[in-house]
Every structure is written in structure tokens, then in C-alpha cells.
Amino acid sequence: MVDRTPLCFRCHAQLAVKRVHLLSDGFEARTFQCGLCDHHLVVVASSTDPLDSVENRLTSR
Incomplete structure (x- = not known):
């Protein structure tokens, strides 16, 4: 999941x-x-939140 937009490879905007x-x-x-x-x-990119996975819920207790 992308939280911020990347920078341009050509002009860095x-x-x-x-x-x-x-x-x-x-x-x-x-x-x-x-x-x-x-x-x-x-x-x-993944369209699901990786922090909301079943594995993460089981291991974050």
C-alpha cells in the first residue's frame, strides 16, 4: 500500500x-x-492492508 506518491525519476518532482x-x-x-x-x-501494489492480515492479528497479541 502506497502512503505517499513517489518522486519523478527525471526531474525529482x-x-x-x-x-x-x-x-x-x-x-x-x-x-x-x-x-x-x-x-x-x-x-x-497490494490493494489490501498488510497490517490487517490474519497472520498479523494472530502474532500481535
Whole structure:
């Protein structure tokens, strides 16, 4: 899960979320776009909260 947007690899400006596309098995593809140089970045991330897993609930007691 992405808490903050990444920086542009070209000009180091903050990227903005352009699109979120749901994939199978709890993942999503997030497309980010730079407002300065128009560079695009696609990141595949988990769409579920890793801290809300069954394993974490069992071990965090």
C-alpha cells in the first residue's frame, strides 16, 4: 500500500496519481504522472492492508 506518491525519476518532482486499475488476487496497478515533465510511472501494489492480515492479528497479541 502506497502512503505517499513517489518522486519523478527525471526531474525529482512529486508525482500525482493518474489512474488506479484493479488487478486480480488483491493487487492494483497505479499510474503516476509528473506535472512538470509529463513522465509516467506504473507501480503494482497490494490493494489490501498488510497490517490487517490474519497472520498479523494472530502474532500481535
